[in-house]
Amino acid sequence: MLHKLSDIRLSVFFLMTLAAYTGHRASGQQPQHTADEQEILAAAERIHREAVTIDTHVDIAGAEYATERLDPGIDNPKLKCDLVKMVQGGVDAVFLAVWIGQGKRDADGYKRAYDNAITQFKAIHRLAENMYPDRCQLAVSPDGAERIIAGGKRAVTIGVENGYAIGEDLSNVRKFYDLGARYITLSHVGHNQICDSSNPSSKLGDEQSEHNGLSPFGRQVVVEMNRLGMMVDVSHISSESFQDVIDLSRAPVIASHSGCRALSDNPRNLDDRQLEALAKNGGVIQIVALDAYLKAPSPERRHAVKDLATRIGIPTGPLGARLSEATASQRRQFREGEREVDQQFPPAGLKDYVDHIDHAAKVAGIHHVGIGTDFDGGGGIRGFNDHSQARNVTVELVRRGYSEEAIKKIWGGNILRVWREAEKVAAELQ
Numbered sequence: 427m428l429h430k431l432s433d434i435r436l437s438v439f440f441l442m443t444l445a446a447y448t449g450h451r452a453s454g455q456q457p458q459h460t461a462d463e464q465e466i467l468a469a470a471e472r473i474h475r476e477a478v479t480i481d482t483h484v485d486i487a488g489a490e491y492a493t494e495r496l497d498p499g500i501d502n503p504k505l506k507c508d509l510v511k512m513v514q515g516g517v518d519a520v521f522l523a524v525w526i527g528q529g530k531r532d533a534d535g536y537k538r539a540y541d542n543a544i545t546q547f548k549a550i551h552r553l554a555e556n557m558y559p560d561r562c563q564l565a566v567s568p569d570g571a572e573r574i575i576a577g578g579k580r581a582v583t584i585g586v587e588n589g590y591a592i593g594e595d596l597s598n599v600r601k602f603y604d605l606g607a608r609y610i611t612l613s614h615v616g617h618n619q620i621c622d623s624s625n626p627s628s629k630l631g632d633e634q635s636e637h638n639g640l641s642p643f644g645r646q647v648v649v650e651m652n653r654l655g656m657m658v659d660v661s662h663i664s665s666e667s668f669q670d671v672i673d674l675s676r677a678p679v680i681a682s683h684s685g686c687r688a689l690s691d692n693p694r695n696l697d698d699r700q701l702e703a704l705a706k707n708g709g710v711i712q713i714v715a716l717d718a719y720l721k722a723p724s725p726e727r728r729h730a731v732k733d734l735a736t737r738i739g740i741p742t743g744p745l746g747a748r749l750s751e752a753t754a755s756q757r758r759q760f761r762e763g764e765r766e767v768d769q770q771f772p773p774a775g776l777k778d779y780v781d782h783i784d785h786a787a788k789v790a791g792i793h794h795v796g797i798g799t800d801f802d803g804g805g806g807i808r809g810f811n812d813h814s815q816a817r818n819v820t821v822e823l824v825r826r827g828y829s830e831e832a833i834k835k836i837w838g839g840n841i842l843r844v845w846r847e848a849e850k851v852a853a854e855l856q
């Protein structure tokens with residue numbers, strides 16, 4: 427009986443993974459543990475279906491978002507996160523980022539940043555309220571998100587990526603909250619009026635350090651966010667800023683899209699000391715799916731990517747910003763060229779991604795790690811290149827022996843806990 431069952435499993439496995447099998451045969455290896463593999467896939471499928479799955483960082487790729495020109499209601503080749511791919515990959519909820527690139531800190535710069543933010547808020551509201559109210563809904567609380575998901579819709583929440591958009595007017599924090607924002611990433615590339623960035627901008631004339639952490643205004647912003655129940659996002663900020671936030675914030679904080687510095691020495695990632703501090707704070711690191719943060723590219727790969735960008739005429743800078751400033755045709759050419767570069771010099775893949783989850787779980791603990799892809803802002807790796815492939819993460823976690831309970835925490839339990847804590851602290855403060 428047992429023998430027969432394994433035989434059946436074996437043949438199903440062969441049918442399902444013909445391509446992989448051919449690969450094994452070509453390299454002279456035989457596939458092993460096929461019965462185990464089937465059990466892993468079945469367990470992952472069930473856990474993924476039951477889990478509340480939340481991605482805390484997806485960009486909306488510009489002002490055309492949620493129009494006919496950039497429609498998130500179809501399986502859109504221009505988007506790694508759309509409503510079709512979310513359903514395909516079993517992703518229940520997403521924080522869409524209102525992203526504002528850092529600019530000059532003068533009245534004109536602040537006005538532009540604020541207006542840009544409002545345009546993007548409108549786009550996200552248009553998606554949920556006008557275009558597809560039958561398929562998704564804006565979630566402004568963790569309870570609300572769970573209700574929306576239980577009702578069979580995708581929950582859409584908003585994060586503001588770069589506190590620059592607040593300008594010097596503290597009341598804008600409340601305005602953004604009222605528009606649905608539930609976290610603010612304090613800075614992006616370049617120091618701002620709130621704090622120092624992990625990546626000073628030479629273009630903006632930044633020194634390595636300006637405030638040496640949070641500015642006096644930045645401290646007011648964190649206090650106001652605590653009061654309102656908005657999560658403070660420490661991705662993109664300098665390690666001094668991180669420490670100031672940890673010391674000041676009354677509520678647990680999030681790193682909405684970062685990796686582990688011990689595995690990839692990039693200033694965008696958190697080192698072990700920071701992971702320990704985050705755990706003590708009760709917060710969570712949401713692991714980013716951006717190859718350069720997961721695995722430092724080899725000098726050869728870096729060179730090839732730079733050559734490609736130069737050839738197409740894309741300005742240099744961080745990949746997300748670089749691509750968002752490029753034209754559609756440049757982006758297409760870049761993606762095409764990138765495929766050739768990938769074959770020559772493979773970038774990070776799913777296993778590297780889950781290595782970062784492993785590391786964060788080991789250092790900070792299983793209650794302090796989650797998922798924040800940065801799709802449509804530079805994120806996307808082999809095996810987890812868009813939301814339709816989200817199940818692969820669960821498969822890899824099951825394969826590595828993570829329990830059902832642990833996987834559910836990673837996919838959504840932890841961020842919901844932090845969000846609830848932020849609400850609780852706000853209720854106490856108000």
Ligand SMILES: [Zn+2]
Pocket residue numbers: 587662683800803
């Ligand atoms: Zn970012």
